[in-house]
Amino acid sequence: MAPLERRTLLAGLGLAGSSLLAGAAKAGDxxxxxxxxxxxxxxxxxxxxxxxxxxxxGSANSLYVVQEPGAYYLTADILGQPGMNGxxxxxxxxxxxxxxxxxxxxxxxxxxxxxTYAWRRxxxxxxxxxxxxxxxxxxxxxxxxxxxxxxxxxNGHIGIKVGPAGFVHLCTIRxxxxxxxxxxxxxxxxxxxxxxxxxGVRAAGGSMIQACVAASSNGIGFELIDxxxxxxxxxxxxxxxxxxxxxNATIRTSAAVNCSVAGFHVRAARNVIRECQxxxxxxxxxxxxxxxxxxxxxxxxxxxxxxxxxxxxYGPLVSVAGVGDVSAVAAASHPWANFIY
Numbered sequence: 001m002a003p004l005e006r007r008t009l010l011a012g013l014g015l016a017g018s019s020l021l022a023g024a025a026k027a028g029d030x031x032x033x034x035x036x037x038x039x040x041x042x043x044x045x046x047x048x049x050x051x052x053x054x055x056x057x058g059s060a061n062s063l064y065v066v067q068e069p070g071a072y073y074l075t076a077d078i079l080g081q082p083g084m085n086g087x088x089x090x091x092x093x094x095x096x097x098x099x100x101x102x103x104x105x106x107x108x109x110x111x112x113x114x115x116t117y118a119w120r121r122x123x124x125x126x127x128x129x130x131x132x133x134x135x136x137x138x139x140x141x142x143x144x145x146x147x148x149x150x151x152x153x154x155n156g157h158i159g160i161k162v163g164p165a166g167f168v169h170l171c172t173i174r175x176x177x178x179x180x181x182x183x184x185x186x187x188x189x190x191x192x193x194x195x196x197x198x199x200g201v202r203a204a205g206g207s208m209i210q211a212c213v214a215a216s217s218n219g220i221g222f223e224l225i226d227x228x229x230x231x232x233x234x235x236x237x238x239x240x241x242x243x244x245x246x247x248n249a250t251i252r253t254s255a256a257v258n259c260s261v262a263g264f265h266v267r268a269a270r271n272v273i274r275e276c277q278x279x280x281x282x283x284x285x286x287x288x289x290x291x292x293x294x295x296x297x298x299x300x301x302x303x304x305x306x307x308x309x310x311x312x313x314y315g316p317l318v319s320v321a322g323v324g325d326v327s328a329v330a331a332a333s334h335p336w337a338n339f340i341y
Contacts, residue, residue, distance in 0.1 A: 062088035069093035080109035089115040098127020105132030262286035
């Protein structure tokens with residue numbers, strides 16, 4: 001086929017194809033369907049199914065009150081008023097995201113966040129609660145509550161208070177006059193820090209305290225009250241007493257440093273203290289109860305490294321201070337030895 005004829009044929013085919021495409025791209029019906037016009041996208045409350053706290057009404061005792069289960073969030077700081085709580089929780093199953101904002105108390109204010117009844121499953125996270133006359137976060141009457149990633153400071157009594165089966169995680173508490181964290185029965189406190197509180201962390205029976213630090217308490221850094229609690233991987237620094245326990249508790253792999261009264265005070269019976277260190281305090285391991293067991297601990301630089309009342313059990317007390325190779329010391333290889341160094 002001659003070049004001119006081929007070009008003519010291709011041009012004809014192109015025009016025919018354009019006509020077919022133009023027919024296929026014919027516009028649709030411009031008349032709307034019958035019936036009322038409805039939305040074609042999600043509403044804002046469907047995209048963000050949470051309620052701003054600042055849209056809630058208050059009460060005689062609280063600036064804002066949550067009265068229905070659901071998720072809530074702050075849109076700005078909340079500033080306290082005399083005789084008022086900042087935020088009151090008045091139902092079960094509530095999550096409050098502080099969104100990085102602060103709930104700030106004022107003169108004669110009550111508590112920053114309070115649940116004033118035995119509610120269940122309340123979660124508070126991601127913000128600050130500062131300067132309230134009574135408590136920072138008071139969920140002490142409620143169960144199965146979570147407080148996470150919150151900074152609490154300068155409250156008159158307790159920084160964070162949770163009832164039975166509570167969980168406090170990744171929180172920092174400073175300068176609370178009575179206590180940093182008060183956890184109810186069967187609670188868990190983990191990866192928290194308390195500074196300049198009279199008592200750092202107090203946990204009731206069956207609780208677990210893990211990977212926490214208590215510093216500069218003029219009372220007790222960690223207190224395990226009642227029975228059956230455990231503290232592990234914790235440090236108490238410059239407190240009057242580093243750790244204190246009542247009955248059936250276990251404290252392990254923890255350290256008390258520069259605690260003026262005692263590093264570890266074992267006050268009652270059937271406790272186990274193992275693989276812990278007490279350094280630079282009054283009494284390192286101070287056991288005034290009976291039927292307790294001390295294994296594989298170490299003490300150094302205390303006024304009295306081990307003060308153990310009669311009626312307790314412990315591995316041999318072995319001094320290795322300045323000896324160099326400890327293998328040459330009698331009983332140093334004993335698997336349950338408690339060391340002085």
